[in-house]
Amino acid sequence: MKRILLSLFACMVFAFVNAQDNHFKVGAHVGLPIGKSYDLFDMNLGIDVAYLWSINDKFSAGVTSGYTMYTSKTYIGQFGRMQRTTNQNFVPVAGTAQYSLSENWFLGADLGFAIxxxxxxxxxxxxxxxxxxxxxxxxxxxxxxxxxxxYTVSSLNLGFNYKF
Incomplete structure (x- = not known):
């Protein structure tokens, strides 16, 4: 059993080291809350990390995580009193996929849980x-x-990733 696990580990390390189409990404995003989230939060800020494996020339899939925060907002509450919401901070754990439309343009999606x-x-x-x-x-x-x-927390975001 040890040999099988050791062999599997060695194959995975070899694949990670030699895979030239696979890539690790680190980035950041900023966003504006929309819908009911606009009433409760000022903005969405976060950092992202992802690792993708190349399935073919145009399609990659992998895993992603990071940290995203919806910042609190002051609003007029019940009886005209000023109230402040609480920041909401999440750690996403998700799968990610990316399809290249051309050499430079892509569509992608993340799907998973945010804790x-x-x-x-x-x-x-x-x-x-x-x-x-x-x-x-x-x-x-x-x-x-x-x-x-x-309750759904939502935002429109702009982001930047650096690929390693």
Whole structure:
């Protein structure tokens, strides 16, 4: 059993080291809340990390995570009193896929869960379709991010990724 696990580990390391089409991405995004989220939050800020495996020339799939925060907003509450919402901070754990429309343009999507690490919302289903421009080393993208449970937190985002 040890030999099988060791062999499997060696094959995975070899694949990661020698795979030239696979890539690791690190980036950041900023967004404006929309819908009911606009009433409760000022903006969405976050960092992203992802690793994608090349399935073929145009399609890649992998895993993604990071940290995303919806910043609190002051609003007029019940009886005309000023109230402030609580920041909502999530750690997404999701699968990601990307399809290249051409050498530079792509469509992508993330689907998984977002775990709330600070705030009063619970975890939720994360979905994020993307459209963007890419070169060999960078990506610029626009995305819609939704985190849905009993209440949906959503935003329109602009992001930047650096590929390693």
């Amino acid at each position: 709330n690490v600070y705030g009063d919302l619970d975890r939720g289903v994360l979905y994020q379709p993307k459209f963007g421009y890419q070169t060999k080393k960078i990506e610029l993208f626009a995305a819609y991010k939704g985190i849905a449970d009993e």
